[in-house]
Amino acid sequence: MSGHHDPAAVPVVSVHDLYFAYEPGRPVLAGAELALYARHRLAVLGPNGGGKTTLFRLIVGALKPDAGEIRLDGRPLRHTRKGLLELRQQVQLVVQDPDDQLFAASVYQDVSFGPVNLGLPAPEVRARVDAALGALGITELADRPTHLLSFGQKKRTAIAGAIAMCPRVLVLDEPTAGLDPVGVEALLATLHDLHVAGTTLVISTHDVDLAYRWSDEVAIVADGTIHRAPVDVALADHDLLTRARLGPAWAPTVHTLLERRGGLSGARPQTAAELYALLDTATRTIQPSSHHTGGAGAGA
Amino acid sequence: MSGHHDPAAVPVVSVHDLYFAYEPGRPVLAGAELALYARHRLAVLGPNGGGKTTLFRLIVGALKPDAGEIRLDGRPLRHTRKGLLELRQQVQLVVQDPDDQLFAASVYQDVSFGPVNLGLPAPEVRARVDAALGALGITELADRPTHLLSFGQKKRTAIAGAIAMCPRVLVLDEPTAGLDPVGVEALLATLHDLHVAGTTLVISTHDVDLAYRWSDEVAIVADGTIHRAPVDVALADHDLLTRARLGPAWAPTVHTLLERRGGLSGARPQTAAELYALLDTATRTIQPSSHHTGGAGAGA
Amino acid sequence: MLPLDTIAYTNRWRPRHPGEKALLSLGLLVCAVALPVWPGALVVGAVATVILFGPAGLSVGQAAHALRVPLGFVVAGSLPLLFAVGGSTGVRIDLHGLTLAAQLAGRSTAALLCLLLFAATTPLADVLPRLANLGVPPAVTEITALMYRMLFLLLDTVRAIREAQASRLGFRNWSTSYRSLAGQGAAVFVRAFDRARRMDEGLALRGYTGSLRVDVESRPVSRSFVLLSAAVLVAVVTVTLTIRLALQ
Amino acid sequence: MHIAEGYLPPLHAAAWTVAAAPFVVHGCRALVRQVRTDPESKLLLGAAGAFSFVLSALKLPSVTGSCSHPTGTGLGAILFKPPIMSVLGCIVLFFQAVILAHGGLTTLGANTFSMAIVGPWVGYGIYALIRKLGGGLGVAVFLAAALADLSTYCVTSIQLALAFPDADSGVFGAAVKFGSIFAITQVPLAISEGFLTVLVIRLLIKASPGELSRLGVVRDSVRRSGASAASVGEVAA
Ligand SMILES: Nc1ncnc2c1ncn2[C@@H]1O[C@H](COP(=O)(O)OP(=O)(O)OP(=O)(O)O)[C@@H](O)[C@H]1O
Ligand SMILES: Nc1ncnc2c1ncn2[C@@H]1O[C@H](COP(=O)(O)OP(=O)(O)OP(=O)(O)O)[C@@H](O)[C@H]1O
Ligand SMILES: [Mg+2]
């Protein structure tokens, strides 16, 4: 997979033996470990209240760990004004509810906030905003007031605001929640472009199938720790999945079941479309005659 | 399917040639038709901004249609105080964001709001609240302040508040959004109990697979109209799905593809588990020898 | 949610610099108030109406909807002028008051049309960030912009809560209504501060360290629009004063 | 109780603007100072302002069957103190003028004076006085909210009377005239608002005691205030 990292490389951001509790005695994270490498795509899964959002808030410095360390390019993060400023130029978080992040009256103004704060000259600000709006496909919304946007449009604006900071790591908390399937595809296309452009991407999701098809690696946050594994390993570990209140991803499960049965060949499918294609090929190979007669029966 | 209705029956709630626009000239619904029968389970699908929430707000009388009619037990709804009062004793809506519904200081107080407003005597109020809390499994939260609940707990409290009104029709706007897979199962179990108890259930969702496994019928809200069809018909109509920005449900799709290939027998699976069972049986039937050896390979 | 606000964003004059529109509409507003009511109100009112429905492209329906409530205030406020109290007769119809009430209604209506011309063409998103240029302290303009943003979030919350309460029969009678309303007030308070807290964090993540400065869309000032506006204002003053002199 | 756009003669409009200006400027100074020492409070102030706007958009049931709105000045003053309210109230009135066409820009000074200055000061003064005299929270809140509303409407009547004195009885007669006409709607409304504000504060003590004590509305002992609020509830019920 394109995102697999060189094990000797220094992670952009890493988390070491992290402890955090909102209330004393009830730790949300206890000994969490995580590393984000350049161009990595990580999906964070876990039960409600497992600590995904908390982890993200720690990574971007919104919360201060009780113990443990967060490192940026191998150097420990200091929770000073300066340290945080540096961190936030590298790592941007898009929170789940876009209304928490949009404050300005118009889309253009809102997206310009980060670059203006960075103290960039006006033409540079304008260029960054235009690029961010373009990347999200919302150039024509620039003049629209934030309060008249639909949910999906707000989400894109919030992401554009983060991208305008040109972060090396972009963390998105449940970016697909509330989007319709086509909206999800559009978002994934945007994330793909960012991935190609070299951004490290982290998303949290409750959708195992999405994690399966999108990420290089998954991190499962449950019981205070983080279990990291390549996608296909993690999603085949039924104990882990049960503990994390997750189900298996269906495409690999079906594939595995069919493989046992024989007759399916080729790489493990990453998406529904790939599995369908595989099944279709298999159908054609084995019983070419029945291919076009069976179609009508689907809806009966 | 258990929910299939007698075509001669009078629907509990029906919607006839409904027109509605928030802004003149931009209708959200234009000629919508829908009927909810007793003990029916309907899933409403559609793109973002398609009009699902708007339809629900019209059905519960929060919005007044520009034209067309809503009927309760066959009698046209009048948007008078009295007419709405009658409607609201029969039909309850649980909105997507539970924060929009919870305003009282404690869970118990919030759930008791409706029964108290009905003017019931205190013991009856208590009985209803206890029953509702019990049905949602949140009896032990009764004294907790609503704003300290987790998202899933808030959701349950909001549903309990609606159930305490003992409605014949319960409408839920995206009830599974933001819940983890186990949370979704728990919710579905609750809905199943309500279904068994005779409540008509309507949910909206972006999850085609959920609609497929849960509902008797789906209604697709797109382009101002509502396309109604039994689940397996609707979810096999690719044109309709494309127009509604939806993908196909995967369990029936895989099943269909496998049927073409031959070797699968039995009823169309409703859930992932059923399909897996089917595949597993098929595997065993065809190649009993490979069954227990293939398992480990899944994660490799 | 607030129709006039929405209209402003889709209005034909949206791309114009807010200063241009302020010059024209607020200039007319000053004329409406400062010039002699007769014939000033008539002249200003007529000019504002023509601009509103002509170049600014507002529809009659939109204007009627926006002006319904404020015109109600004007009418209600004029009624007390129709009679005099406390004289020998106690209460009597005051004929002089009739002229006064008519003048008042005329001036107010004309002024309202000017206000509408500004409000329906000039969205606050364009105005607020530029208030700093007028000498308003940045802290105040930024808080104003935040209020504007949060306003809509809270209005939506109130709407949703009101609907949910109505659906659970919260407005069945007086006592349930008060309970519901108090619930709304409290819920809005809690939500407002929760919003502030969450937005504070959301902004911190975007590099917020105390300043909410943003880049404002550039809107070139059209010299011809400014000159035409000035000409309209001069014409309004001249015509009004001329008619006034001719009448005397 | 807004005075509509263009309703006041130019001299009156200007005079009320001049009268309101020092209060608003003083409030602005206080606000700028607070924001400088505590930049985080910017968002809280934005929320407070938005809350004030939305409060005045709540629909009160009224005797006439139609709906009317509370002024919210009493509650705002208790929660955020009068100097801040003079700025927030002025901004709210500005918003109401340019996005609802309620009130107006030429009458902004006069409306600010009655709704954002006199109302909050009267409300807060009464609240502080009753609390100092050992009165219960409920009574203090009720009177503060009701009298803030009433004082606003009295000032508005006087503003109108000064602009349009009665032919027979002059300014005083006109004030009585305007006052008694608005009294039909305003007196029940003020009482309504008083009750409502008590209920709101009571809920707030339960729902966000932290915020209230930060704003200085309740002191250390939340339990004691909770108890007094409960007795207030009996008054209101
Ligand atoms: N501000 C807070 N104060 C106290 N406890 C909190 C706070 N935020 C979260 N928690 C608690 O911390 C735990 C982890 O919450 P978190 O939001 O990180 O979970 P999550 O994995 O993001 O869940 P979800 O899938 O529901 O978004 C939960 O038990 C939650 O109740
Ligand atoms: N209060 C409102 N004022 C104006 N327009 C609105 C309002 N609420 C919704 N709309 C518009 O009406 C259309 C339908 O919205 P609705 O919320 O019903 O869609 P939905 O199907 O529920 O979408 P989603 O899947 O995103 O929840 C959208 O175009 C939306 O922008
Ligand atoms: Mg979370």
Ligand SMILES: [Mg+2]
């Ligand atoms: Mg919706």
